[in-house]
Amino acid sequence: MEVSHAKGSYIFDKKGKAHLDFVAGVSACTLGHCHPKIVEATKKQIETYMHVMVYGEYIQDTAVKLTKLLAKHLPESLSTTYLTNSGTEGIEGAIKLAKRITGRSQIISAYNAYHGNTLGALSIMGFEERKSAFRPLMPDVAFITFNNEADLEKITTKTAGIVLETIQGGAGFILPKNDFLKKVRNRCNTTGTMLILDEIQPGFGRTGTLFGFEQFNCIPDILVMGKGMGGGMPIGAFSSSYENMKLLQNHPKLGHITTFGGHPVIAAAALATLKELIASDLMAETFEKEKLFRSLLRHKLIIEIRGIGLMLALILKDEETANQVILQCKERGLILFWLLFEGKAVRITPPLTITKEEIIVGCKILLDVLCAIENKK
Incomplete structure (x- = not known):
């Protein structure tokens, strides 16, 4: 077309x-195409200022308002959000953060999982046919089968983080069964492993709550979002506690940086989307x-x-x-x-x-x- x-x-x-x-641009256009509140918010921001500096150097109102509103509607343990340019970049940041928090290297994902196509995200894709041409990939990655409780024994004290889609997307929209995510949460508590939930597709109201994890009695250590967050504009993010996120500030300095993450025009679109979701039915x-x-x-x-x-x-x-x-x-x-x-x-x-x-x-x-x-x- x-x-x-x-x-x-x-x-x-x-x-x-x-x-x-x-299809909504593959779950991206939460409020449909050219929603008037998104158009108005982005136009207003464009007329005020666009990109002025790399993310975090200057205080920019739209990004601050967006992350504060997110914090208001997330658990306290997910109160601090880092804005990225896509959900995939959010996954990359979440992997780095899990390694930084734990000092461990192993990352576990699920077979038939899809978390993006950059190198780290590709490494944890659970579908060999789509990634074999790009090997060698990130080392120390293991896989479990979604909804298979026996596989949770693979999560050990050597595991930095386990990355799971709250609802498996590319695999066929597979929901967690028999409190599977809650059991993953319990296993992570035992081993000190970071639970990273990928809400890039289920998030921002698509499953009936702001985030899918709210329906499965499971709060992650790190939450990744994207797609519908921007209402048709390119954005992603990862959220965790303030204590966790501040670890990216030092050792090394600037442990995670981006030029266009938190872009004021994109943040304005995301803020308008979030406000409309919260205010409407x-x-x-x-x-x-x-x-x-x-x-x-x-x-x-x-x-x-x-x-x-x-x-x-x-x-x-x-x-x-x-x-x-x-x-x-x-x-x-x-x-x-x-x-x-x-x-x-x-x-x-x-x-x-x-x-x-x-x-x-x-x-x-x-x-x-x-x-x-x-x-x-």
Whole structure:
């Protein structure tokens, strides 16, 4: 598609065709496209000042207001936030912080995990096919299977940190089961290991609460965020306690630095997004919209619907069916997308602002395509 413009839940191509967006830029456009409050906030900031200095040298109001508002809505142990340019950069910072806190080197992640594509994040990707071409990678990395309690014994007093997606994304929107995250938390408490939760995709209201971990009785030592945080603008962050974060100030000096992290224009967009999420009913409404999706999307070719809130994935009978659904829906004006490691999945992660009427319209297109595919077989 050659994009002309986008507004609300729609992207318009240069031929004038409207495409209903069930993907939101892969969970990035929390409030839809060109939300007026985000546009207003960024315009105002651009007219005031843009980049003036590397992050942390000068006090810049938008970044301070953003991190203070985050602190107000996070546990005290996550009260200090470092702003980055992307979620992946947040992961890199979190890995460094875990090593700095513990003095250890081992990092554990999960098979089929995705945390980004820079060197450290790639090293903890649990999918060898996507990283073998770039070896050698970061050493001393181990893997567990998500939801496998027996694997928690791999977390030892040699482990600096374990990095987990609160909900596994690329693997197929897999939720933690049987208090798995709580059990990881307990094991980390025993071994002195930092628990790093990657909320880049579930965070900022997509699962019905500001962050997904709130629903699983598990508070991490380090929280990573991104994607929907900026409402369509590029941003990430990692949060921990003040005591932990100040360790990056010395030994060595400037232990973690960035030129554009905390950029005032991007921070203004993120602040507007966060304010709107907190002030509105959008987060609570995600559960109602999830129920609507589940009630409408009933078809023989749909094996199950995974996920929670507006982080949903249709699991179809095979990869070919998933490919046909995504491509044929695009031709009919509905944007769907794939997941990285689960070929039978169809991503449904619309803007949180999507209306029930738009959901009904999109699901009708999707069901029509499923019926057309079924009739050809």
